Amino acid sequence: MTNWLFKTEPDVYSWADQVKKKVEPWTGVRNAQARNFMRAMKVGEHGFFYHTGDERQVVGIVEVARVFYPDPVEPAGPWGQVDVRTVKPFAKPVTLAQIKAEPKLAELLLVRHSRLSVMPIDDAAWKLICKMGGL
């Protein structure tokens, strides 16, 4: 089991949208590294739902509901998507500033590779961030 993190601009697709939809394809990833991570995802694996832009915080947890499949708009193309299902919101969102202030999280790809939009989160970091978020 691997844990993940999904980034989204809340103006485009927010946690509120995800809660409303319940299960929704994670579309628009156009980066090979992020795509490869999505390919490695298995049904039932959990991921943080992170808002970029002005918010910059982890707001909830989703789980993989369908493994990687081709972009339906361009099925022959190199890109694809997974489906994610809403699991639960954080009692208290965990901000990027909080994450950066925690030395144990200094190696997180979220910090070290800020442009990556889909990334794995190791168990220790996952548990710590959940705890920081009141879960």
Add this chain to the structure above:
DNA sequence: GCCAACGTTGGC
């Protein structure tokens, strides 16, 4: 609004 990081493109 700026800029660093980084990916992509195109000329050679």
Add this chain to the structure above:
DNA sequence: GCCAACGTTGGC
């Protein structure tokens, strides 16, 4: 195959 130019992302 290299690399300069350019575009995009996301944090500040």
